[in-house]
Amino acid sequence: MSFDPITITRAPDYRLDSAPKHHPDDATLVSYASGGLSAGAQLLLQCHLACCEHCRERVAEAEAIGGGLLEHLPLAQMKTSVDDIFAKLDLLDAAPTFSTEQRPVTRPDWLPEWAEPVAQWLETDQNWQRLAPGISQIKFDQPEFSKDKAVRLLKISPGTCMPSHGHNGSELTLILSGSYCDETGRLCAGDVADLDPDIKHQPIADRDQDCICLIVTDAPLKFEGWIPKLMQPFFGL
Amino acid sequence: MEKVQSASQNWNQALTEVGLNRDREQFAALYQHFAPRVKTYLLRFGLSDAQAEELAQEALLQVWRKAEQYHASKAAASTWIFCIARNLFIDQQRSGRGKLENSTDSYHEHEGLLNHNEQATEDDNSWQSSQKHIEDALKELPLMQAQLVYKSYYQGKSHSEIAADLEIPIGSVKSGLRLAFKKLRLSLAAESFAGGEML
Numbered sequence: 001m002s003f004d005p006i007t008i009t010r011a012p013d014y015r016l017d018s019a020p021k022h023h024p025d026d027a028t029l030v031s032y033a034s035g036g037l038s039a040g041a042q043l044l045l046q047c048h049l050a051c052c053e054h055c056r057e058r059v060a061e062a063e064a065i066g067g068g069l070l071e072h073l074p075l076a077q078m079k080t081s082v083d084d085i086f087a088k089l090d091l092l093d094a095a096p097t098f099s100t101e102q103r104p105v106t107r108p109d110w111l112p113e114w115a116e117p118v119a120q121w122l123e124t125d126q127n128w129q130r131l132a133p134g135i136s137q138i139k140f141d142q143p144e145f146s147k148d149k150a151v152r153l154l155k156i157s158p159g160t161c162m163p164s165h166g167h168n169g170s171e172l173t174l175i176l177s178g179s180y181c182d183e184t185g186r187l188c189a190g191d192v193a194d195l196d197p198d199i200k201h202q203p204i205a206d207r208d209q210d211c212i213c214l215i216v217t218d219a220p221l222k223f224e225g226w227i228p229k230l231m232q233p234f235f236g237l
Numbered sequence: 238m239e240k241v242q243s244a245s246q247n248w249n250q251a252l253t254e255v256g257l258n259r260d261r262e263q264f265a266a267l268y269q270h271f272a273p274r275v276k277t278y279l280l281r282f283g284l285s286d287a288q289a290e291e292l293a294q295e296a297l298l299q300v301w302r303k304a305e306q307y308h309a310s311k312a313a314a315s316t317w318i319f320c321i322a323r324n325l326f327i328d329q330q331r332s333g334r335g336k337l338e339n340s341t342d343s344y345h346e347h348e349g350l351l352n353h354n355e356q357a358t359e360d361d362n363s364w365q366s367s368q369k370h371i372e373d374a375l376k377e378l379p380l381m382q383a384q385l386v387y388k389s390y391y392q393g394k395s396h397s398e399i400a401a402d403l404e405i406p407i408g409s410v411k412s413g414l415r416l417a418f419k420k421l422r423l424s425l426a427a428e429s430f431a432g433g434e435m436l
Contacts, residue, residue: 025411026415027415067313067319068316070322076276076289080272080294082268085297085298170397170407196407218395
């Protein structure tokens with residue numbers, strides 16, 4: 001499966017009812033632009049960018065820095081001459097343009113249009129796996145995500161209180177539907193929580209509907225208290 | 238007096254022509270300017286010479302194929318080509334083709350390389366002078382921040398990889414990159430005001 005997401009030329013533009021208010025850290029946007037994000041984090045950012053003009057502009061600036069740096073690189077010796085390249089262009093132009101037929105991806109009802117890239121990683125008839133009362137998950141174990149500690153979808157029933165936890169590494173959360181509140185405020189569809197390792201938080205899902213989020217971690221979460229510790233094995237961390 | 242277009246706009250124009258008219262002469266110029274730079278970019282990621290050569294070629298062939306999608310109003314040609322090269326590298330890395338040799342270790346070791354490229358052709362002069370902004374801005378960064386930019390852009394490393402490399406907390410990687418970005422984007426904005434936006 002190809003990752004061919006981040007060319008600035010075809011950023012889709014979906015409007016949400018209200019523009020996202022919680023954005024990834026600038027440092028995360030820079031890493032997206034420079035190609036440094038893990039596959040999971042890149043997937044998450046791709047979805048957020050599809051619905052966030054503010055961050056698309058930031059990424060364009062970070063990519064322009066990349067372009068500027070490219071201009072400044074010393075020249076390597078190319079062995080392929082312009083004539084060789086022209087010969088390849090002839091071949092390219094003569095070749096019939098076969099359409100790269102993408103396998104049609106069905107998007108489940110709970111997945112918003114702007115988060116379509118997530119759909120390709122779901123199995124058909126993928127079931128939510130119950131972790132604890134009111135909490136279930138779908139974990140992405142594909143080899144493409146081997147550099148991520150964990151990439152998962154979490155579904156939290158209305159009013160459910162997550163255990164308070166900190167992190168060893170960073171945690172990126174994208175709200176796909178519903179909303180939750182924690183120490184940093186209220187997060188709604190399209191919002192991203194980009195938490196530094198030293199931040200502890202305790203999300204509580206709002207009461208009206210399930211809260212579904214995409215969560216990408218790059219180090220084990222640290223839970224506190226005995227009940228959360230018992231839960232930790234269920235999270236598979 | 239006629240305004241002289243900056244070289245950056247010349248490249249934007251050339252790429253636009255390739256997209257509109259399949260202009261081979263313009264493509265040849267783009268190839269000669271950008272392919273050697275894209276190859277260096279890929280070598281920095283630790284690709285072998287042969288791999289970098291192949292991928293740089295592929296990047297420029299994509300430029301030919303996708304040129305119609307380029308819009309000069311959205312990005313400079315150099316930025317667009319940077320994105321193509323970056324995406325190709327990400328794809329190739331994830332598909333498991335090609336093992337990486339050790340990548341160059343630090344910005345410090347390569348600081349000098351930013352200066353030694355004086356092979357600009359005649360029409361490069363004005364672009365060079367406007368590009369000075371970003372180069373200067375990079376040099377003015379504290380060494381640690383420059384190191385973070387280097388590891389992000391030239392080695393494609395993640396925050397946690399950089400934290401491990403430099404033995405500093407992830408929080409420091411993020412705050413350093415944040416500050417560096419703030420300074421670099423200011424210099425970029427200054428550049429587009431000072432640069433050739435007078436058409």
